[in-house]
Amino acid sequence: MERTGMEQSHPAGAARARFNVLRWSAYAAALLVALSWAFILLDGNSGFGDLFRERTWQNAGQFVASLAGAGSGAPSPFVQAARWRETGQLALNTLAMSVLAMGIAGAGALVLLMPGARNVSDGTLGGAPSHTGRVVYAAVRIFYTLTRAVPELVWAMLIVFFLSPGIIPGALALGIHNLGIVGRLTSEVVENLDPAPARALRAAGASSPKVLLYGVFPQALPLFLTFLMYRWEVVIRTTVVVGFLNAGGLGREFRLRMSWFHYDDVGLLLVWYLLLVIAVDVLSAQLRRRVRWD
Amino acid sequence: MTATGVRLRRAGEQFAVAKPLVAIDSASKVYGTNRGLAPLSLAINAGERVALVGPSGSGKTTLLRLLAGALVPDQGPRSVIINGKSPGELKPGRELASLVGIVSQRFDLVPHLPVLHNVLAGRLGHWSLARSVLSLVWPMERRAAQQALARVGIADKINERPGRLSGGEQQRVAIARMMMQSPLVILADEPVASLDPARAEEVMELLVGLVSLDMGHGNGDDGSSQRTLIASLHTASLIRRHFTRVIGLRESRVQFDLPAGELDDAVLDELYDLGDDNGDVEPLAGLAARDG
Numbered sequence: 001m002e003r004t005g006m007e008q009s010h011p012a013g014a015a016r017a018r019f020n021v022l023r024w025s026a027y028a029a030a031l032l033v034a035l036s037w038a039f040i041l042l043d044g045n046s047g048f049g050d051l052f053r054e055r056t057w058q059n060a061g062q063f064v065a066s067l068a069g070a071g072s073g074a075p076s077p078f079v080q081a082a083r084w085r086e087t088g089q090l091a092l093n094t095l096a097m098s099v100l101a102m103g104i105a106g107a108g109a110l111v112l113l114m115p116g117a118r119n120v121s122d123g124t125l126g127g128a129p130s131h132t133g134r135v136v137y138a139a140v141r142i143f144y145t146l147t148r149a150v151p152e153l154v155w156a157m158l159i160v161f162f163l164s165p166g167i168i169p170g171a172l173a174l175g176i177h178n179l180g181i182v183g184r185l186t187s188e189v190v191e192n193l194d195p196a197p198a199r200a201l202r203a204a205g206a207s208s209p210k211v212l213l214y215g216v217f218p219q220a221l222p223l224f225l226t227f228l229m230y231r232w233e234v235v236i237r238t239t240v241v242v243g244f245l246n247a248g249g250l251g252r253e254f255r256l257r258m259s260w261f262h263y264d265d266v267g268l269l270l271v272w273y274l275l276l277v278i279a280v281d282v283l284s285a286q287l288r289r290r291v292r293w294d
Numbered sequence: 295m296t297a298t299g300v301r302l303r304r305a306g307e308q309f310a311v312a313k314p315l316v317a318i319d320s321a322s323k324v325y326g327t328n329r330g331l332a333p334l335s336l337a338i339n340a341g342e343r344v345a346l347v348g349p350s351g352s353g354k355t356t357l358l359r360l361l362a363g364a365l366v367p368d369q370g371p372r373s374v375i376i377n378g379k380s381p382g383e384l385k386p387g388r389e390l391a392s393l394v395g396i397v398s399q400r401f402d403l404v405p406h407l408p409v410l411h412n413v414l415a416g417r418l419g420h421w422s423l424a425r426s427v428l429s430l431v432w433p434m435e436r437r438a439a440q441q442a443l444a445r446v447g448i449a450d451k452i453n454e455r456p457g458r459l460s461g462g463e464q465q466r467v468a469i470a471r472m473m474m475q476s477p478l479v480i481l482a483d484e485p486v487a488s489l490d491p492a493r494a495e496e497v498m499e500l501l502v503g504l505v506s507l508d509m510g511h512g513n514g515d516d517g518s519s520q521r522t523l524i525a526s527l528h529t530a531s532l533i534r535r536h537f538t539r540v541i542g543l544r545e546s547r548v549q550f551d552l553p554a555g556e557l558d559d560a561v562l563d564e565l566y567d568l569g570d571d572n573g574d575v576e577p578l579a580g581l582a583a584r585d586g
Contacts, residue, residue, distance in 0.1 A: 200402030200468075203362055204475050205391025205419015210426045214415055218406040 067267035077268045084268070087253070091272040094249035097167040097174070098236045098280070104175025106228050109183035113220060114212055116140035116183060117190035125190075125198045125216060140183075148180030156242045170247030174238060178231050186224045193219055222291045229284040236280040240273060250276075315340040315522055316479060317375045321367035322546075323356050330356035330365075332546040338522060338539075343505060345537040345554060346526040349566050353546030354526040358481045361524065362396045376479055391419025395477035397501070399484040401464040403456040409467050410452045413439040416474030435474075442470035445507075446500055462493035469500050473507070480504055482525035486532070494532065501525065502536045530562050 040048045050056050069076025077083035114120045121137035123129035155173035163169040198215035243251015250269050257265040314337035323330040331353040338344055346354045359365040360374050363381030367373045371382030376393055384390040403412045410433055417435060418426055443449045446466035456464055482501060486494035505521045533540050533554050540557045542549040542565045549565055
């Protein structure tokens, strides 16, 4: 009897409490929104008012028009085959940079896949637990964290210090950063594998490298390739940002043309960039579908 | 070769007085505070087909894993001897692979490798590392794998992924892998537990067939094609039909050790502690009893 009474009173009390919290949260949110707008609109230096000025929109329209090649007097680069070829070459360079970056990230992650997985280092997946294994595991994980924590932009800034500008420093910067990401994800795939097939291989007399080769690699590979393809989509976008730092490709040219006020060239570069991003997205989706069999 | 096999098999049947192939000398295994196996002694001769019965937790799996060398007895590896060698002392490789092999209830195939490579995995203990690597790209001993698959009746599944196969077919792949490994002693941990009675009968037939089968590789030791089967299972009719000897384990002790033909349901009921009040003690036995 007593328990029933408690159960009845308790939910009612909880409902009242939650109702109050909700209502006060709504009041607070409304107040914050109002204050924020007041702050923006009352402060003349925020630049927010510019958004509503006719002049801003005229400028924007002019800029878009010049991106499209209008108003510069000279013939638009969009109608010159030579300009398409030149910028196309830059797009190819950018593509090469992204592929090279994924090659660096992929090769690195593939090599570190096993030592970076806890269940390989502690012997759960076959093989004896060893001190060396644990030390190497810790080292690989710290390496992953470091490479991942430093953004590709910072890697690029560091690398162009000692490498001549071009697609190589860009690819290195992107590759190192993505090695940390792909490597960690793949090692975690290995850590979540069912150990039973590996044990069965061991029972069939397979030594540790053979167990890893037959029992672990084939299972980890499809997901590894999937991660790599996903990262490729991100990397092709980031090539432009890295390119800003003299790392070559479309990004570098983009920055130069912007500073020379060659907006029509910038427009052409943007078109190539969009084509590249779309092509990589489509290709990546196709490849990802291919590796998914189970 | 066939004639030799037959002759050896006949010899094996009268082998009881000779030195046993498998000798377990009061081996035990304790996991933490759990007793996996109490001190147990057992001798098994070449060519015997031994069924292990007993309720869950009676030590069947522990015993099989000790024999496979996957576990080392608390008394040290020398308390389990197979053909003069101790599986717990052997490193993974050719010697251990030709001595013992194990098939488990869950088949344990590698899901992302085609059936062909899963079957060839039985050769990993025999192959060098370079050969193993190469085989992933360019399968070695493909014909032997084809023959093994044909023998278990699924030659057409050679390029399938294990995940697309039924439970019975997966167990056939595991048996084909065992053919490729070709060990002297074949261990099977509840090999038919997850199969329906008809499939269980077929798989058991194949497994028993391995004992007298010349698998084409020989064992490297004595050229004998005579093998020994030790399997855990629960179905009396399968045991009577396919095995020569049955050992009842309970609380990791040997409760009985009989010729398989003398196993009657009353003995089994007592082992599983089902009592007299329950007349319908083994529902699967009737189903599985097809044309013997």
